[in-house]
Amino acid sequence: MQVQNPFRRHNSTPVSSFVLTAYFNLGSLRWLFFWALLLLYLLVIFSNVLLVCVIALNRSLHEPMYMFLCSLFINELYGSAALFPFLLVHILRDVHIVPAAFCFFQVYALQGYGIIELLTLMGMSYDRFVAICHPLHYRVRMSRNKSAALILFPWIITLVGMGNTIILSSSLELCGNDIDKVYCDNYPIVKLACYDTTIINIYGIVGTFNIIVYPLIVILYMYLRILKVCWGGERRTRQKAANTCAPHLASVLNFSVAGFFEILQGRFDLSHVPKMLRVFLSLYFLLCPPLFNPLIYGLVLTNIRLVCRGLLLRVFRRGKSDS
Template sequence: MGNTTEVTFFILAAYGDHGQIKYLYFSCLLLLYITICLANIILISLIYVDRSLHEPMYVFLCSLFMNELHGSTTFFSVLLLHILADTHEIAIAYCNVQSFFLHAYGTTEMYNLAVMAYDRYLSICHPLHYSSRMNSCKMYSLIVFTWSFAFFKFVIPMSLRLQLPLCGNIIDKLYCANYALVRLSCQNISLNNILGVFSLVLSVAVPLIPILFSYVNIVRICYKSPKEAQVKALNTCTPQVISLLYFSVSGFFEMVETQFDLTYVPQLIRNVCMVYLFACPQILNPVMYGVRLTKIRNAFKKRFFPNSTE
Protein backbone atom coordinates (compact mmCIF):
# COMPACT_ATOMS: atom_id res chain seq x y z
CA MET A 1 0.00 0.00 0.00
CA GLY A 2 1.32 3.48 -0.92
CA ASN A 3 1.23 6.67 1.10
CA THR A 4 -2.38 7.64 1.70
CA THR A 5 -3.21 11.24 0.87
CA GLU A 6 -6.02 13.24 2.47
CA VAL A 7 -7.79 14.38 -0.68
CA THR A 8 -10.14 17.37 -0.54
CA PHE A 9 -10.08 18.20 -4.25
CA PHE A 10 -9.04 16.72 -7.57
CA ILE A 11 -7.10 18.32 -10.40
CA LEU A 12 -8.47 17.84 -13.93
CA ALA A 13 -5.15 17.72 -15.76
CA ALA A 14 -6.56 17.40 -19.29
CA TYR A 15 -7.28 21.13 -19.54
CA GLY A 16 -3.74 22.48 -19.59
CA ASP A 17 -2.91 26.09 -20.38
CA HIS A 18 -4.34 27.35 -23.68
CA GLY A 19 -3.56 31.04 -23.27
CA GLN A 20 -5.89 33.49 -25.00
CA ILE A 21 -7.34 30.80 -27.29
CA LYS A 22 -9.29 29.52 -24.29
CA TYR A 23 -11.82 32.31 -24.94
CA LEU A 24 -12.43 30.96 -28.43
CA TYR A 25 -12.86 27.44 -27.03
CA PHE A 26 -15.25 28.78 -24.40
CA SER A 27 -17.35 30.68 -26.97
CA CYS A 28 -17.63 27.70 -29.31
CA LEU A 29 -18.52 25.26 -26.53
CA LEU A 30 -21.01 27.67 -24.94
CA LEU A 31 -22.72 28.07 -28.32
CA LEU A 32 -22.76 24.28 -28.70
CA TYR A 33 -24.29 23.82 -25.25
CA ILE A 34 -26.95 26.48 -25.88
CA THR A 35 -27.80 24.79 -29.19
CA ILE A 36 -28.09 21.40 -27.45
CA CYS A 37 -30.43 22.87 -24.82
CA LEU A 38 -32.61 24.66 -27.36
CA ALA A 39 -32.89 21.68 -29.72
CA ASN A 40 -33.84 19.24 -26.98
CA ILE A 41 -36.14 21.61 -25.07
CA ILE A 42 -38.03 22.54 -28.26
CA LEU A 43 -38.70 18.89 -29.11
CA ILE A 44 -39.60 17.96 -25.52
CA SER A 45 -42.06 20.88 -25.41
CA LEU A 46 -43.45 20.01 -28.84
CA ILE A 47 -44.12 16.41 -27.83
CA TYR A 48 -45.69 17.58 -24.57
CA VAL A 49 -48.13 20.13 -26.06
CA ASP A 50 -49.07 18.36 -29.32
CA ARG A 51 -51.61 15.62 -28.63
CA SER A 52 -50.88 13.92 -31.95
CA LEU A 53 -47.43 13.07 -30.56
CA HIS A 54 -48.77 11.46 -27.37
CA GLU A 55 -47.85 8.00 -28.67
CA PRO A 56 -45.29 5.59 -27.13
CA MET A 57 -42.73 6.20 -29.87
CA TYR A 58 -42.65 9.96 -29.23
CA VAL A 59 -42.93 9.68 -25.44
CA PHE A 60 -39.84 7.43 -25.51
CA LEU A 61 -38.15 10.05 -27.68
CA CYS A 62 -39.03 12.65 -25.06
CA SER A 63 -37.30 10.50 -22.45
CA LEU A 64 -34.24 10.29 -24.73
CA PHE A 65 -34.13 14.07 -25.19
CA MET A 66 -34.45 14.64 -21.44
CA ASN A 67 -31.46 12.36 -20.93
CA GLU A 68 -29.47 14.33 -23.51
CA LEU A 69 -30.13 17.48 -21.45
CA HIS A 70 -29.17 15.65 -18.28
CA GLY A 71 -25.86 14.35 -19.67
CA SER A 72 -24.76 17.51 -21.46
CA THR A 73 -25.59 19.78 -18.50
CA THR A 74 -23.63 17.59 -16.09
CA PHE A 75 -20.64 17.64 -18.43
CA PHE A 76 -20.70 21.26 -19.66
CA SER A 77 -21.21 22.72 -16.18
CA VAL A 78 -17.65 21.67 -15.33
CA LEU A 79 -16.17 22.08 -18.81
CA LEU A 80 -17.17 25.73 -19.32
CA LEU A 81 -16.04 26.71 -15.84
CA HIS A 82 -12.60 25.11 -16.12
CA ILE A 83 -11.81 26.31 -19.63
CA LEU A 84 -11.58 29.89 -18.33
CA ALA A 85 -10.10 29.04 -14.92
CA ASP A 86 -6.39 29.42 -14.18
CA THR A 87 -6.46 26.36 -11.94
CA HIS A 88 -8.46 23.22 -12.63
CA GLU A 89 -9.37 22.02 -9.18
CA ILE A 90 -12.73 20.43 -8.49
CA ALA A 91 -14.10 19.78 -5.01
CA ILE A 92 -14.31 16.10 -4.11
CA ALA A 93 -18.05 16.35 -3.41
CA TYR A 94 -18.83 17.90 -6.81
CA CYS A 95 -16.49 15.40 -8.51
CA ASN A 96 -18.43 12.52 -6.97
CA VAL A 97 -21.74 14.07 -8.01
CA GLN A 98 -20.57 14.54 -11.60
CA SER A 99 -19.21 10.99 -11.75
CA PHE A 100 -22.55 9.63 -10.50
CA PHE A 101 -24.72 11.55 -12.95
CA LEU A 102 -22.51 10.95 -15.98
CA HIS A 103 -22.54 7.22 -15.28
CA ALA A 104 -26.34 7.32 -14.93
CA TYR A 105 -26.54 9.24 -18.23
CA GLY A 106 -24.71 6.50 -20.16
CA THR A 107 -26.85 3.70 -18.73
CA THR A 108 -30.09 5.62 -19.28
CA GLU A 109 -29.09 6.29 -22.89
CA MET A 110 -28.58 2.60 -23.65
CA TYR A 111 -31.84 1.55 -21.96
CA ASN A 112 -33.76 4.32 -23.72
CA LEU A 113 -32.46 3.00 -27.05
CA ALA A 114 -33.41 -0.55 -26.01
CA VAL A 115 -36.95 0.50 -25.10
CA MET A 116 -37.30 2.41 -28.37
CA ALA A 117 -36.10 -0.62 -30.35
CA TYR A 118 -38.58 -2.87 -28.52
CA ASP A 119 -41.38 -0.39 -29.25
CA ARG A 120 -40.54 -0.43 -32.97
CA TYR A 121 -40.40 -4.23 -32.89
CA LEU A 122 -43.93 -4.44 -31.49
CA SER A 123 -45.22 -1.82 -33.93
CA ILE A 124 -43.74 -3.43 -37.04
CA CYS A 125 -43.76 -7.14 -36.20
CA HIS A 126 -47.03 -7.26 -34.20
CA PRO A 127 -49.11 -4.32 -35.47
CA LEU A 128 -52.48 -5.89 -34.61
CA HIS A 129 -51.50 -6.37 -30.96
CA TYR A 130 -49.41 -3.21 -30.60
CA SER A 131 -51.98 -1.13 -28.70
CA SER A 132 -52.54 -3.88 -26.13
CA ARG A 133 -48.86 -4.80 -25.72
CA MET A 134 -47.67 -1.19 -25.50
CA ASN A 135 -50.40 0.48 -23.47
CA SER A 136 -49.92 3.61 -21.36
CA CYS A 137 -49.22 1.68 -18.18
CA LYS A 138 -46.47 -0.38 -19.80
CA MET A 139 -45.04 2.68 -21.56
CA TYR A 140 -44.62 4.69 -18.36
CA SER A 141 -43.41 1.64 -16.44
CA LEU A 142 -40.59 1.18 -18.97
CA ILE A 143 -39.60 4.84 -18.67
CA VAL A 144 -39.61 4.73 -14.85
CA PHE A 145 -37.57 1.51 -14.89
CA THR A 146 -35.06 2.96 -17.36
CA TRP A 147 -34.32 6.00 -15.23
CA SER A 148 -34.51 4.43 -11.77
CA PHE A 149 -32.40 1.40 -12.72
CA ALA A 150 -29.68 3.63 -14.21
CA PHE A 151 -29.37 5.60 -10.96
CA PHE A 152 -29.71 2.76 -8.44
CA LYS A 153 -27.35 0.43 -10.33
CA PHE A 154 -24.41 2.69 -9.63
CA VAL A 155 -24.98 3.04 -5.87
CA ILE A 156 -22.94 -0.03 -4.79
CA PRO A 157 -19.89 0.54 -7.05
CA MET A 158 -19.77 4.18 -6.04
CA SER A 159 -20.21 3.40 -2.33
CA LEU A 160 -17.26 1.01 -2.44
CA ARG A 161 -15.16 3.52 -4.35
CA LEU A 162 -15.84 6.23 -1.77
CA GLN A 163 -14.27 4.01 0.88
CA LEU A 164 -10.98 3.65 -1.00
CA PRO A 165 -7.92 5.48 0.41
CA LEU A 166 -6.31 7.67 -2.25
CA CYS A 167 -2.65 8.19 -3.12
CA GLY A 168 -3.16 11.09 -5.52
CA ASN A 169 -5.62 13.62 -6.81
CA ILE A 170 -4.70 14.16 -10.47
CA ILE A 171 -7.22 13.00 -13.10
CA ASP A 172 -6.10 13.16 -16.72
CA LYS A 173 -9.59 13.94 -18.02
CA LEU A 174 -11.94 16.85 -18.62
CA TYR A 175 -14.44 15.45 -16.14
CA CYS A 176 -14.72 13.07 -13.19
CA ALA A 177 -15.17 9.42 -14.12
CA ASN A 178 -15.63 6.67 -11.56
CA TYR A 179 -12.86 4.34 -12.76
CA ALA A 180 -10.40 7.23 -13.11
CA LEU A 181 -11.01 7.87 -9.40
CA VAL A 182 -10.69 4.16 -8.55
CA ARG A 183 -7.24 4.10 -10.18
CA LEU A 184 -6.03 6.73 -7.70
CA SER A 185 -6.48 4.25 -4.85
CA CYS A 186 -3.56 3.01 -2.74
CA GLN A 187 -5.06 -0.42 -2.08
CA ASN A 188 -6.13 -3.46 -4.04
CA ILE A 189 -9.01 -2.61 -6.37
CA SER A 190 -9.86 -6.14 -7.55
CA LEU A 191 -13.36 -5.99 -6.08
CA ASN A 192 -13.94 -2.61 -7.72
CA ASN A 193 -12.78 -4.02 -11.05
CA ILE A 194 -15.15 -6.98 -10.76
CA LEU A 195 -18.07 -4.71 -9.92
CA GLY A 196 -17.01 -2.41 -12.76
CA VAL A 197 -17.18 -5.27 -15.27
CA PHE A 198 -20.54 -6.38 -13.87
CA SER A 199 -21.83 -2.80 -14.06
CA LEU A 200 -20.59 -2.55 -17.66
CA VAL A 201 -22.45 -5.74 -18.57
CA LEU A 202 -25.66 -4.34 -17.05
CA SER A 203 -25.19 -0.99 -18.82
CA VAL A 204 -24.21 -2.25 -22.28
CA ALA A 205 -24.60 -6.00 -22.84
CA VAL A 206 -28.06 -6.35 -21.27
CA PRO A 207 -29.78 -3.57 -23.29
CA LEU A 208 -28.01 -4.78 -26.44
CA ILE A 209 -29.96 -8.06 -26.25
CA PRO A 210 -33.43 -6.52 -26.89
CA ILE A 211 -31.89 -4.05 -29.36
CA LEU A 212 -30.38 -6.82 -31.49
CA PHE A 213 -33.44 -9.04 -31.09
CA SER A 214 -35.75 -6.22 -32.16
CA TYR A 215 -33.80 -5.13 -35.23
CA VAL A 216 -33.08 -8.67 -36.44
CA ASN A 217 -36.81 -9.39 -36.38
CA ILE A 218 -37.64 -6.04 -37.98
CA VAL A 219 -35.23 -6.77 -40.84
CA ARG A 220 -36.73 -10.25 -41.22
CA ILE A 221 -40.29 -8.86 -41.41
CA CYS A 222 -39.25 -6.06 -43.79
CA TYR A 223 -37.64 -8.58 -46.11
CA LYS A 224 -41.03 -10.30 -46.52
CA SER A 225 -43.09 -7.10 -46.72
CA PRO A 226 -44.08 -4.93 -49.72
CA LYS A 227 -41.65 -2.18 -50.64
CA GLU A 228 -43.86 0.59 -49.28
CA ALA A 229 -43.97 -1.09 -45.86
CA GLN A 230 -40.21 -1.57 -45.96
CA VAL A 231 -39.61 2.12 -46.61
CA LYS A 232 -41.95 3.16 -43.79
CA ALA A 233 -40.29 0.79 -41.32
CA LEU A 234 -36.79 1.87 -42.30
CA ASN A 235 -37.71 5.56 -41.99
CA THR A 236 -38.71 5.08 -38.35
CA CYS A 237 -35.88 2.70 -37.42
CA THR A 238 -32.92 4.31 -39.19
CA PRO A 239 -32.55 7.24 -36.73
CA GLN A 240 -32.52 4.81 -33.82
CA VAL A 241 -29.81 2.67 -35.42
CA ILE A 242 -27.72 5.76 -36.18
CA SER A 243 -28.18 6.96 -32.57
CA LEU A 244 -26.98 3.60 -31.29
CA LEU A 245 -23.96 3.57 -33.60
CA TYR A 246 -22.52 6.96 -32.81
CA PHE A 247 -23.25 6.64 -29.08
CA SER A 248 -21.56 3.22 -29.09
CA VAL A 249 -18.49 4.58 -30.88
CA SER A 250 -18.08 7.43 -28.41
CA GLY A 251 -18.78 5.13 -25.46
CA PHE A 252 -16.19 2.64 -26.74
CA PHE A 253 -13.54 5.34 -26.84
CA GLU A 254 -14.45 6.37 -23.29
CA MET A 255 -13.95 2.80 -22.07
CA VAL A 256 -10.64 2.42 -23.90
CA GLU A 257 -9.40 5.82 -22.75
CA THR A 258 -10.30 5.03 -19.12
CA GLN A 259 -8.93 1.48 -19.04
CA PHE A 260 -5.66 1.96 -20.95
CA ASP A 261 -2.79 4.42 -20.98
CA LEU A 262 -3.30 6.64 -24.04
CA THR A 263 -0.80 9.34 -23.10
CA TYR A 264 0.92 8.79 -26.45
CA VAL A 265 -2.23 10.18 -28.14
CA PRO A 266 -2.12 14.01 -28.35
CA GLN A 267 -4.13 15.62 -25.57
CA LEU A 268 -6.16 17.70 -28.03
CA ILE A 269 -7.39 14.58 -29.82
CA ARG A 270 -8.34 12.92 -26.53
CA ASN A 271 -10.15 16.08 -25.43
CA VAL A 272 -12.11 16.27 -28.68
CA CYS A 273 -13.21 12.64 -28.22
CA MET A 274 -14.31 13.37 -24.64
CA VAL A 275 -16.38 16.35 -25.79
CA TYR A 276 -17.85 14.22 -28.60
CA LEU A 277 -19.33 11.76 -26.09
CA PHE A 278 -21.31 14.45 -24.27
CA ALA A 279 -22.02 16.82 -27.15
CA CYS A 280 -22.54 15.12 -30.51
CA PRO A 281 -25.29 12.61 -29.59
CA GLN A 282 -27.04 15.39 -27.69
CA ILE A 283 -27.18 17.69 -30.71
CA LEU A 284 -27.50 15.08 -33.48
CA ASN A 285 -30.40 13.15 -31.92
CA PRO A 286 -32.96 16.00 -31.81
CA VAL A 287 -31.88 17.28 -35.22
CA MET A 288 -32.01 13.83 -36.81
CA TYR A 289 -35.36 12.82 -35.32
CA GLY A 290 -36.82 16.24 -36.00
CA VAL A 291 -35.84 16.06 -39.67
CA ARG A 292 -36.58 12.41 -40.44
CA LEU A 293 -39.87 11.83 -38.60
CA THR A 294 -42.79 13.27 -40.57
CA LYS A 295 -45.15 13.74 -37.60
CA ILE A 296 -42.58 15.78 -35.72
CA ARG A 297 -41.87 17.92 -38.80
CA ASN A 298 -45.56 18.55 -39.34
CA ALA A 299 -46.17 19.34 -35.66
CA PHE A 300 -43.21 21.74 -35.69
CA LYS A 301 -44.54 23.55 -38.77
CA LYS A 302 -48.05 23.73 -37.31
CA ARG A 303 -46.79 25.29 -34.07
CA PHE A 304 -44.10 27.63 -35.37
CA PHE A 305 -45.09 28.27 -38.98
CA PRO A 306 -48.91 27.93 -39.09
CA ASN A 307 -49.22 29.91 -42.33
CA SER A 308 -46.59 27.97 -44.26
CA THR A 309 -47.54 25.54 -46.98
CA GLU A 310 -45.90 22.28 -48.02
Protein backbone atom coordinates in the same frame (compact mmCIF):
# COMPACT_ATOMS: atom_id res chain seq x y z
CA MET B 1 -3.24 -5.78 16.99
CA GLN B 2 -4.32 -4.18 13.72
CA VAL B 3 -3.73 -6.23 10.57
CA GLN B 4 -2.52 -4.14 7.64
CA ASN B 5 -3.84 -4.66 4.14
CA PRO B 6 -1.00 -6.33 2.13
CA PHE B 7 -2.14 -4.56 -1.05
CA ARG B 8 -2.16 -1.12 0.51
CA ARG B 9 0.36 1.52 -0.49
CA HIS B 10 1.94 3.54 2.29
CA ASN B 11 1.55 7.09 1.01
CA SER B 12 -2.21 7.44 1.35
CA THR B 13 -3.56 10.87 2.26
CA PRO B 14 -7.13 12.13 2.75
CA VAL B 15 -8.44 13.49 -0.55
CA SER B 16 -10.70 16.52 -0.30
CA SER B 17 -10.33 17.60 -3.93
CA PHE B 18 -9.21 16.35 -7.34
CA VAL B 19 -7.03 17.99 -9.96
CA LEU B 20 -8.07 17.64 -13.62
CA THR B 21 -4.81 17.34 -15.54
CA ALA B 22 -6.15 16.98 -19.10
CA TYR B 23 -6.60 20.73 -19.50
CA PHE B 24 -3.81 22.44 -21.40
CA ASN B 25 -2.88 26.04 -22.04
CA LEU B 26 -5.11 27.40 -24.79
CA GLY B 27 -3.59 30.86 -24.62
CA SER B 28 -5.57 33.41 -26.59
CA LEU B 29 -7.80 30.61 -28.00
CA ARG B 30 -9.55 29.98 -24.68
CA TRP B 31 -12.23 32.57 -25.43
CA LEU B 32 -12.80 31.02 -28.87
CA PHE B 33 -13.37 27.61 -27.26
CA PHE B 34 -15.54 29.21 -24.57
CA TRP B 35 -17.91 30.88 -27.06
CA ALA B 36 -17.99 27.76 -29.26
CA LEU B 37 -18.97 25.57 -26.29
CA LEU B 38 -21.50 28.13 -25.10
CA LEU B 39 -23.08 28.19 -28.58
CA LEU B 40 -23.23 24.38 -28.63
CA TYR B 41 -24.82 24.33 -25.18
CA LEU B 42 -27.46 26.87 -26.17
CA LEU B 43 -28.17 24.78 -29.28
CA VAL B 44 -28.54 21.64 -27.14
CA ILE B 45 -30.95 23.43 -24.79
CA PHE B 46 -33.02 24.97 -27.60
CA SER B 47 -33.34 21.82 -29.72
CA ASN B 48 -34.09 19.41 -26.88
CA VAL B 49 -36.49 21.75 -25.04
CA LEU B 50 -38.27 22.48 -28.34
CA LEU B 51 -38.87 18.80 -29.06
CA VAL B 52 -39.91 18.03 -25.48
CA CYS B 53 -42.49 20.86 -25.66
CA VAL B 54 -43.69 19.76 -29.10
CA ILE B 55 -44.31 16.21 -27.88
CA ALA B 56 -45.83 17.27 -24.55
CA LEU B 57 -48.22 19.86 -26.01
CA ASN B 58 -49.53 17.84 -28.97
CA ARG B 59 -51.91 15.04 -28.08
CA SER B 60 -51.39 13.45 -31.50
CA LEU B 61 -47.81 12.65 -30.39
CA HIS B 62 -48.81 11.01 -27.11
CA GLU B 63 -47.80 7.60 -28.42
CA PRO B 64 -45.17 5.28 -26.86
CA MET B 65 -42.57 6.03 -29.54
CA TYR B 66 -42.73 9.78 -28.90
CA MET B 67 -42.85 9.32 -25.12
CA PHE B 68 -39.58 7.39 -25.37
CA LEU B 69 -38.16 10.26 -27.40
CA CYS B 70 -39.33 12.75 -24.79
CA SER B 71 -37.48 10.77 -22.11
CA LEU B 72 -34.41 10.67 -24.34
CA PHE B 73 -34.43 14.45 -24.86
CA ILE B 74 -34.90 15.10 -21.13
CA ASN B 75 -31.90 12.87 -20.47
CA GLU B 76 -29.86 14.88 -22.99
CA LEU B 77 -30.66 18.04 -21.03
CA TYR B 78 -29.77 16.28 -17.77
CA GLY B 79 -26.38 15.08 -19.02
CA SER B 80 -25.56 18.39 -20.71
CA ALA B 81 -26.35 20.35 -17.53
CA ALA B 82 -23.78 18.25 -15.65
CA LEU B 83 -21.08 18.90 -18.25
CA PHE B 84 -21.34 22.14 -20.23
CA PRO B 85 -21.43 24.71 -17.37
CA PHE B 86 -18.53 22.84 -15.73
CA LEU B 87 -16.45 22.97 -18.93
CA LEU B 88 -17.26 26.63 -19.54
CA VAL B 89 -16.02 27.58 -16.07
CA HIS B 90 -12.82 25.52 -16.27
CA ILE B 91 -11.85 26.70 -19.74
CA LEU B 92 -11.43 30.18 -18.27
CA ARG B 93 -9.57 28.97 -15.19
CA ASP B 94 -5.84 28.44 -14.80
CA VAL B 95 -6.24 26.02 -11.88
CA HIS B 96 -8.51 23.02 -12.34
CA ILE B 97 -9.24 21.80 -8.83
CA VAL B 98 -12.62 20.20 -8.09
CA PRO B 99 -13.98 19.49 -4.58
CA ALA B 100 -14.32 15.74 -3.99
CA ALA B 101 -18.05 15.99 -3.20
CA PHE B 102 -18.78 17.77 -6.48
CA CYS B 103 -16.53 15.37 -8.38
CA PHE B 104 -18.50 12.36 -7.18
CA PHE B 105 -21.75 14.19 -7.95
CA GLN B 106 -20.54 14.75 -11.52
CA VAL B 107 -19.60 11.07 -11.83
CA TYR B 108 -23.10 10.16 -10.64
CA ALA B 109 -24.77 12.51 -13.14
CA LEU B 110 -22.65 11.81 -16.23
CA GLN B 111 -22.48 8.03 -15.91
CA GLY B 112 -26.18 7.99 -15.05
CA TYR B 113 -26.84 9.94 -18.25
CA GLY B 114 -25.01 7.30 -20.30
CA ILE B 115 -26.86 4.38 -18.71
CA ILE B 116 -30.27 6.02 -19.09
CA GLU B 117 -29.47 6.81 -22.72
CA LEU B 118 -28.66 3.23 -23.65
CA LEU B 119 -31.52 1.64 -21.69
CA THR B 120 -33.96 4.11 -23.28
CA LEU B 121 -32.66 3.19 -26.72
CA MET B 122 -33.24 -0.46 -25.81
CA GLY B 123 -36.85 0.34 -24.87
CA MET B 124 -37.29 2.20 -28.17
CA SER B 125 -36.00 -0.82 -30.11
CA TYR B 126 -38.58 -3.03 -28.38
CA ASP B 127 -41.32 -0.53 -29.24
CA ARG B 128 -40.34 -0.59 -32.93
CA PHE B 129 -40.06 -4.39 -32.84
CA VAL B 130 -43.63 -4.75 -31.57
CA ALA B 131 -44.98 -2.08 -33.96
CA ILE B 132 -43.49 -3.72 -37.07
CA CYS B 133 -43.38 -7.42 -36.21
CA HIS B 134 -46.63 -7.63 -34.21
CA PRO B 135 -48.76 -4.68 -35.34
CA LEU B 136 -52.08 -6.31 -34.42
CA HIS B 137 -50.96 -6.76 -30.81
CA TYR B 138 -49.26 -3.37 -30.47
CA ARG B 139 -51.91 -1.75 -28.29
CA VAL B 140 -51.87 -4.71 -25.90
CA ARG B 141 -48.09 -5.18 -25.70
CA MET B 142 -47.42 -1.44 -25.49
CA SER B 143 -50.26 -0.42 -23.21
CA ARG B 144 -50.06 2.84 -21.30
CA ASN B 145 -48.90 1.14 -18.08
CA LYS B 146 -46.27 -0.99 -19.82
CA SER B 147 -44.96 2.00 -21.79
CA ALA B 148 -44.71 4.05 -18.59
CA ALA B 149 -42.83 1.20 -16.88
CA LEU B 150 -40.38 0.87 -19.79
CA ILE B 151 -39.77 4.63 -19.76
CA LEU B 152 -39.32 4.91 -15.98
CA PHE B 153 -37.24 1.72 -15.61
CA PRO B 154 -33.95 3.25 -16.94
CA TRP B 155 -34.27 6.24 -14.60
CA ILE B 156 -35.09 4.23 -11.46
CA ILE B 157 -32.48 1.48 -11.94
CA THR B 158 -29.82 4.05 -12.85
CA LEU B 159 -30.45 6.37 -9.90
CA VAL B 160 -30.26 3.40 -7.51
CA GLY B 161 -27.37 1.59 -9.21
CA MET B 162 -25.19 4.68 -9.54
CA GLY B 163 -25.76 5.38 -5.84
CA ASN B 164 -24.11 2.03 -5.03
CA THR B 165 -21.21 2.83 -7.37
CA ILE B 166 -20.59 6.22 -5.75
CA ILE B 167 -20.69 4.68 -2.25
CA LEU B 168 -18.02 2.14 -3.26
CA SER B 169 -15.79 4.71 -4.96
CA SER B 170 -16.08 7.40 -2.30
CA SER B 171 -15.13 4.92 0.45
CA LEU B 172 -11.76 4.13 -1.15
CA GLU B 173 -8.50 5.33 0.38
CA LEU B 174 -6.70 7.18 -2.41
CA CYS B 175 -2.97 7.65 -2.99
CA GLY B 176 -3.34 10.64 -5.29
CA ASN B 177 -5.84 13.13 -6.62
CA ASP B 178 -4.89 13.64 -10.28
CA ILE B 179 -7.52 12.73 -12.90
CA ASP B 180 -6.29 12.81 -16.49
CA LYS B 181 -9.56 14.12 -17.92
CA VAL B 182 -11.41 17.40 -18.30
CA TYR B 183 -14.25 16.18 -16.08
CA CYS B 184 -14.61 13.72 -13.21
CA ASP B 185 -14.88 10.05 -14.10
CA ASN B 186 -15.22 6.98 -11.90
CA TYR B 187 -12.59 4.62 -13.31
CA PRO B 188 -9.66 7.12 -13.02
CA ILE B 189 -10.68 7.63 -9.37
CA VAL B 190 -10.72 3.87 -8.71
CA LYS B 191 -7.22 3.61 -10.21
CA LEU B 192 -5.99 6.00 -7.51
CA ALA B 193 -6.90 3.52 -4.75
CA CYS B 194 -4.15 2.61 -2.27
CA TYR B 195 -4.97 -1.09 -2.31
CA ASP B 196 -6.08 -3.82 -4.65
CA THR B 197 -9.46 -3.06 -6.24
CA THR B 198 -10.14 -6.44 -7.85
CA ILE B 199 -13.58 -6.78 -6.25
CA ILE B 200 -14.60 -3.30 -7.40
CA ASN B 201 -13.23 -4.02 -10.89
CA ILE B 202 -15.25 -7.25 -11.07
CA TYR B 203 -18.34 -5.31 -9.97
CA GLY B 204 -17.56 -2.78 -12.71
CA ILE B 205 -17.14 -5.48 -15.38
CA VAL B 206 -20.43 -7.16 -14.40
CA GLY B 207 -22.14 -3.78 -14.36
CA THR B 208 -20.66 -2.90 -17.76
CA PHE B 209 -22.04 -6.11 -19.22
CA ASN B 210 -25.50 -5.52 -17.73
CA ILE B 211 -25.79 -1.87 -18.76
CA ILE B 212 -23.83 -1.84 -22.04
CA VAL B 213 -23.27 -5.26 -23.62
CA TYR B 214 -26.65 -6.81 -22.78
CA PRO B 215 -28.73 -3.81 -24.01
CA LEU B 216 -26.70 -3.72 -27.24
CA ILE B 217 -27.34 -7.45 -27.77
CA VAL B 218 -31.07 -6.90 -27.21
CA ILE B 219 -31.10 -3.93 -29.62
CA LEU B 220 -29.23 -5.93 -32.26
CA TYR B 221 -31.64 -8.87 -31.87
CA MET B 222 -34.70 -6.61 -32.18
CA TYR B 223 -33.49 -4.95 -35.35
CA LEU B 224 -32.45 -8.26 -36.92
CA ARG B 225 -36.02 -9.45 -36.36
CA ILE B 226 -37.33 -6.21 -37.87
CA LEU B 227 -35.08 -6.60 -40.92
CA LYS B 228 -36.25 -10.20 -41.35
CA VAL B 229 -39.91 -9.10 -41.39
CA CYS B 230 -39.20 -6.20 -43.73
CA TRP B 231 -37.20 -8.37 -46.13
CA GLY B 232 -40.19 -10.62 -46.75
CA GLY B 233 -42.82 -7.89 -46.57
CA GLU B 234 -44.36 -5.50 -49.02
CA ARG B 235 -42.71 -2.34 -50.25
CA ARG B 236 -44.98 -0.22 -48.06
CA THR B 237 -43.94 -2.21 -44.98
CA ARG B 238 -40.25 -1.75 -45.83
CA GLN B 239 -40.72 1.97 -46.36
CA LYS B 240 -42.57 2.42 -43.06
CA ALA B 241 -39.91 0.47 -41.20
CA ALA B 242 -37.14 2.51 -42.80
CA ASN B 243 -38.80 5.83 -41.90
CA THR B 244 -39.27 4.93 -38.23
CA CYS B 245 -36.18 2.77 -37.61
CA ALA B 246 -33.50 4.74 -39.49
CA PRO B 247 -33.21 7.53 -36.87
CA HIS B 248 -33.20 4.96 -34.05
CA LEU B 249 -30.42 2.96 -35.69
CA ALA B 250 -28.44 6.14 -36.37
CA SER B 251 -28.83 7.16 -32.72
CA VAL B 252 -27.75 3.72 -31.48
CA LEU B 253 -24.74 3.70 -33.81
CA ASN B 254 -23.70 7.20 -32.76
CA PHE B 255 -23.99 6.37 -29.06
CA SER B 256 -22.20 3.03 -29.47
CA VAL B 257 -19.25 4.69 -31.22
CA ALA B 258 -19.15 7.36 -28.52
CA GLY B 259 -19.28 4.70 -25.79
CA PHE B 260 -16.48 2.72 -27.48
CA PHE B 261 -14.28 5.81 -27.47
CA GLU B 262 -15.02 6.34 -23.77
CA ILE B 263 -14.17 2.73 -22.84
CA LEU B 264 -11.03 2.91 -24.99
CA GLN B 265 -10.00 6.10 -23.21
CA GLY B 266 -10.57 4.69 -19.73
CA ARG B 267 -9.29 1.13 -20.01
CA PHE B 268 -6.17 1.52 -22.19
CA ASP B 269 -3.06 3.66 -22.04
CA LEU B 270 -3.43 6.31 -24.74
CA SER B 271 -0.55 8.51 -23.59
CA HIS B 272 0.99 8.23 -27.08
CA VAL B 273 -2.14 9.82 -28.61
CA PRO B 274 -2.07 13.64 -28.94
CA LYS B 275 -3.67 15.28 -25.90
CA MET B 276 -6.25 17.25 -27.89
CA LEU B 277 -7.44 14.05 -29.59
CA ARG B 278 -7.75 12.28 -26.21
CA VAL B 279 -9.81 15.17 -24.86
CA PHE B 280 -12.07 15.02 -27.92
CA LEU B 281 -12.53 11.24 -27.57
CA SER B 282 -13.56 11.63 -23.92
CA LEU B 283 -15.99 14.46 -24.75
CA TYR B 284 -17.54 12.84 -27.83
CA PHE B 285 -19.53 10.54 -25.55
CA LEU B 286 -21.13 13.56 -23.87
CA LEU B 287 -21.24 16.22 -26.59
CA CYS B 288 -22.43 14.50 -29.76
CA PRO B 289 -25.62 12.57 -28.75
CA PRO B 290 -27.34 15.67 -27.26
CA LEU B 291 -26.59 17.54 -30.49
CA PHE B 292 -27.21 14.67 -32.88
CA ASN B 293 -30.45 13.14 -31.56
CA PRO B 294 -32.77 16.18 -31.75
CA LEU B 295 -31.47 16.92 -35.23
CA ILE B 296 -31.95 13.42 -36.63
CA TYR B 297 -35.35 12.83 -35.02
CA GLY B 298 -36.62 16.32 -35.82
CA LEU B 299 -35.67 16.01 -39.49
CA VAL B 300 -36.54 12.38 -40.21
CA LEU B 301 -39.76 11.75 -38.28
CA THR B 302 -42.51 13.39 -40.33
CA ASN B 303 -44.96 14.04 -37.48
CA ILE B 304 -42.39 15.87 -35.36
CA ARG B 305 -41.07 17.81 -38.35
CA LEU B 306 -44.53 19.03 -39.35
CA VAL B 307 -45.48 20.06 -35.81
CA CYS B 308 -42.16 21.88 -35.32
CA ARG B 309 -42.57 23.69 -38.62
CA GLY B 310 -46.11 24.78 -37.73
CA LEU B 311 -45.03 25.94 -34.27
CA LEU B 312 -42.10 27.99 -35.59
CA LEU B 313 -44.28 29.52 -38.33
CA ARG B 314 -46.88 30.59 -35.74
CA VAL B 315 -44.17 32.16 -33.57
CA PHE B 316 -42.67 33.94 -36.60
CA ARG B 317 -46.06 35.27 -37.76
CA ARG B 318 -46.96 36.43 -34.26
CA GLY B 319 -43.66 38.25 -33.93
CA LYS B 320 -44.13 39.83 -37.36
CA SER B 321 -47.67 40.99 -36.57
CA ASP B 322 -46.57 42.48 -33.22
CA SER B 323 -43.85 44.49 -34.94
